[in-house]
Amino acid sequence: MDYLNKIALCCKGPPPPRPEYDLVCIGLTGSGKTSLLSQLCSENTENIVSTTGFSIKAVPFQNAILNVKELGGAANIRKYWSRYYQGSQGVIFVLDSASSEDELETARNELHSALQHPQLCTLPFLILANHQDKPAARSVQEVLSGAWYTEGMKEGNKIQFLHKLELEKFCVYKKGMDKHN
Numbered sequence: 001m002d003y004l005n006k007i008a009l010c011c012k013g014p015p016p017p018r019p020e021y022d023l024v025c026i027g028l029t030g031s032g033k034t035s036l037l038s039q040l041c042s043e044n045t046e047n048i049v050s051t052t053g054f055s056i057k058a059v060p061f062q063n064a065i066l067n068v069k070e071l072g073g074a075a076n077i078r079k080y081w082s083r084y085y086q087g088s089q090g091v092i093f094v095l096d097s098a099s100s101e102d103e104l105e106t107a108r109n110e111l112h113s114a115l116q117h118p119q120l121c122t123l124p125f126l127i128l129a130n131h132q133d134k135p136a137a138r139s140v141q142e143v144l145s146g147a148w149y150t151e152g153m154k155e156g157n158k159i160q161f162l163h164k165l166e167l168e169k170f171c172v173y174k175k176g177m178d179k180h181n
């Protein structure tokens, strides 16, 4: 390596720090929140147990780090969800697309409550239609045909549906979050 190349390498320095965003991840128990976040962190997804309370993971993307706080989705934990919303800059709502109509209705009610909550109602929402590998899974289009939107949504609130295979779009969605810094 010649002298000039060596100097260029020395002067390059460490890459600039990636911006960090704080997200909250909600959804009924078994919808796959922990599995999703573990996958995004390239962690082992076997032997995952139900989240009691909450857990936080730093999910690295090329241009940003998402600090995602997963809130356990069991009925006795859901009533405390709103205590953990403060400071969130975006919301991931995970849905079991293969669940029964009753469960889907419960999920929709929880989503509507979150969309109307003062600390979340202006934030970007990403709804992940999970469990797409199951034969009974509804497609994103089928899920969308239900009443998933609500009048409680405020102007500026962005809502986007994805299924797992489209997760890379999640990176693009960070743009919506810049507004809320």
Ligand SMILES: Nc1nc2c(ncn2[C@@H]2O[C@H](COP(=O)(O)OP(=O)(O)OP(=O)(O)O)[C@@H](O)[C@H]2O)c(=O)[nH]1
Binding pocket: 027, 028, 029, 030, 031, 032, 033, 034, 035, 036, 048, 049, 050, 051, 052, 071, 072, 073, 074, 094, 130, 131, 132, 133, 134
């Ligand atoms: N077939 C299938 N199973 C999944 C999928 N995502 C998660 N699971 C399984 O569903 C079960 C529950 O997944 P979790 O990630 O613990 O669900 P959770 O939303 O974190 O549940 P709580 O922490 O109780 O709120 C696990 O056995 C996962 O392996 C999926 O897309 N397809």
Ligand SMILES: [Mg+2]
Binding pocket: 033, 034, 035, 049, 050, 051, 070, 072
């Ligand atoms: Mg969990």
